[in-house]
Amino acid sequence: MIDELAGRRLSVDLLVRELGNWRTSSASGPAYQGLADGLRMLIVDGRIPIGAQLPSERALADALRVSRTTVTAAYNQMSEDGYLHARRGARSTTAIPTTSPVGFEPGPVTVNLAAATLSAPAAVTSRAFAEAAAEVTPYLHDIGVELVGVPPLREALAERYSARGLPTHPDEILVTTGALHAIGLILATYTQPGDRALVEQPTYHGALSAMASRGVRPVPVGMTPDGWELDAVDAAVRQLAPTLAYFIPDNHNPTGLTLPPEGRNRLAQIISDTRTRTIIDETITDMWLDEQVPAPFAAAMTSRRDLVLTVGSMSKSFWGGLRIGWIRAERATLATIAALRPSIDMGTAIVEQLAAARLLGYEDEVLPERREILRGRRALLFTLLDEHLPDWHPLPGTGGLSMWVRLPVPMSTALSAAASRMGLEIPPGPRFGVDGSLERYIRLPYTLPDDQLTEAVEVLARAWRSVTGATGSEPYAVVV
Structure with a gap:
């Protein structure tokens, strides 16, 4: 998390590090959209504090080695979506929209893979x-x-x-x-x-x-x-x-x-x-x-x-x-x-x-049953991944409430942003690290009921195809 509260100005170097491989978002769209998605996910994840001042367009463009037009377009997109407050003569500050931003309304599926926890034994x-x-x-x-x-x-x-x-x-x-x-x-x-x-x-x-x-x-x-x-x-x-x-x-x-x-x-x-x-x-x-x-x-x-x-x-x-x-x-x-x-x-x-x-x-009375529930849902998640996302590789964890999955290409932030637009909330891999890395990983909890877990993986597969440009049988259309 970036926490430069002195003056609430974000260091451009730290911001670039936290953004990680944001360019992968633009594999199926314009570069500015990938940058806007990356910045938005940092705000939603809490890794950029609300009210923080973003670097100037010129400074960020130079640090990212992109045109200033790309940064300007990304800032404009964020402003339209409610994630940025722009003021004449002052740096733009981060915000959370009070209404659903245009283009980011949840789809028909609203499933949360951000929280790894079970419901109570009532x-x-x-x-x-x-x-x-x-x-x-x-x-x-x-x-x-x-x-x-x-x-x-x-x-x-x-x-x-x-x-x-x-x-x-x-x-x-x-x-x-x-x-x-x-x-x-x-x-x-x-x-x-x-x-x-x-x-x-x-x-x-x-x-x-x-x-x-x-x-x-x-x-x-x-x-x-x-x-x-x-x-x-x-x-x-x-x-x-x-x-x-x-x-x-x-x-x-x-x-x-x-x-x-x-x-x-x-x-x-x-x-x-x-x-x-x-x-x-x-x-x-x-x-x-x-x-x-x-x-x-x-x-x-x-x-x-x-x-x-x-x-x-x-x-x-x-x-x-x-x-x-x-x-x-x-x-x-x-x-x-x-x-x-x-x-x-x-x-x-x-x-x-x-x-x-x-x-x-x-x-x-409680814990053995809860472990058995988790074993069943973990097995279901393995089956769903094998069916819908066979190129993903879960690490061999032996317990807990989630699995840590290696992606074929480093596009975790892009995937998270795309899933969010489809109504599925899932944090990107870099949220679990310090320096903006871990773009090749994503955490998948197996705590949801079977029907919701199935639905979540189906949406996740659609989001993955949308950011890679692949159909499932085609190679990934992304340069890394």
């Missing part, structure tokens, strides 16, 4: 909330502010970690309003603007956005189709001395890969040796499909356990509407975060915490 969730409502009375006699979380939930989470192989006391749990809130609290406590944070590439785009909002500079270390390059991680940490690192070792978002025990031991050693404070995101830990994940990563820390802060959430395992997350860390670490928290928020809703505690008690 009966069990309703039961948990009913029980929580009956248990809330004692809390009504206090002010209702819980900066660390209610005891029933912290106890349930501690027992859960202990059962998984990481002995945990309730005092080592701090409850938050979702995992992203937990990440934000950690960033607010331990980073300053300009600090570096080591991240995997690709990675969870929400974490990247949280870093950008703090002015933290993410430093990417690329993953291979087989997983983590720990030699590269070691070298990057030692050379760059990041203030913080962020990893998703279980059912990684978006690849679905899990770091094996030997890799966990190696990464734990790197963290200890370099004294790098590290966020371990376990949000998708429960969603293993082929093989159960190892013990929590923090269990591999034989020394310097204070360096690891584990983040978890109820959203992926149970329901996205239950905004309950947590941080599992050493007591002194949590005390530091809790001391800062009142300047950010005043705790997490109590009824939701009690409902979460109840739901954790039903996990043996």
Whole structure:
């Protein structure tokens, strides 16, 4: 995400980097349309802040090595569509249209492949909330502010970690309003603007956005189709001395890969040796499909356990509407975060915490069924891709809620823009990275019901044909 809030002027070099291979959009249309699509997707994805000043037409034309006419036409198109406010004598500023822009009305299909999450197990969730409502009375006699979380939930989470192989006391749990809130609290406590944070590439785009909002500079270390390059991680940490690192070792978002025990031991050693404070995101830990994940990563820390802060959430395992997350860390670490928290928020809703505690008690009833649903939908997605997009290559993830797919040509942003015009929302590959790369990849969740998933892939195939100029049997009409 570009976050140059000083003067709200976007650096032309950073903008060019984020645009990536925007030219592929023009394979079946004018160049200015491809540029307008690329800029629009950056705004929609949140990688360009609303109200930011775009570079001058001349500066952007020079940086992109295109004619000024192309940039002028792209800016005009964005202005007509409501994504740009143009003012005489001043730079144009980014915007979100208040009405549907001409040429971008959704088609007959309105399917969302942007969110990778399941609907709730309705009966069990309703039961948990009913029980929580009956248990809330004692809390009504206090002010209702819980900066660390209610005891029933912290106890349930501690027992859960202990059962998984990481002995945990309730005092080592701090409850938050979702995992992203937990990440934000950690960033607010331990980073300053300009600090570096080591991240995997690709990675969870929400974490990247949280870093950008703090002015933290993410430093990417690329993953291979087989997983983590720990030699590269070691070298990057030692050379760059990041203030913080962020990893998703279980059912990684978006690849679905899990770091094996030997890799966990190696990464734990790197963290200890370099004294790098590290966020371990376990949000998708429960969603293993082929093989159960190892013990929590923090269990591999034989020394310097204070360096690891584990983040978890109820959203992926149970329901996205239950905004309950947590941080599992050493007591002194949590005390530091809790001391800062009142300047950010005043705790997490109590009824939701009690409902979460109840739901954790039903996990043996809920989670196996949800994994089975995901296995079936993943199998369907493989079949649909083989039928409609046989040249796409899913990476061999073993769990999670989505698959990371390699495209035959680097046209992810163009594909996302075309799909959006057809009524299908899907983020482009660069959204999951730092430097505008990943144009050869796209994330496909398999969380939608079968009929919606089928419809989504059919639209995606039409969008792909529209940007490549291919019919399915013809070669791709694109120069890269």
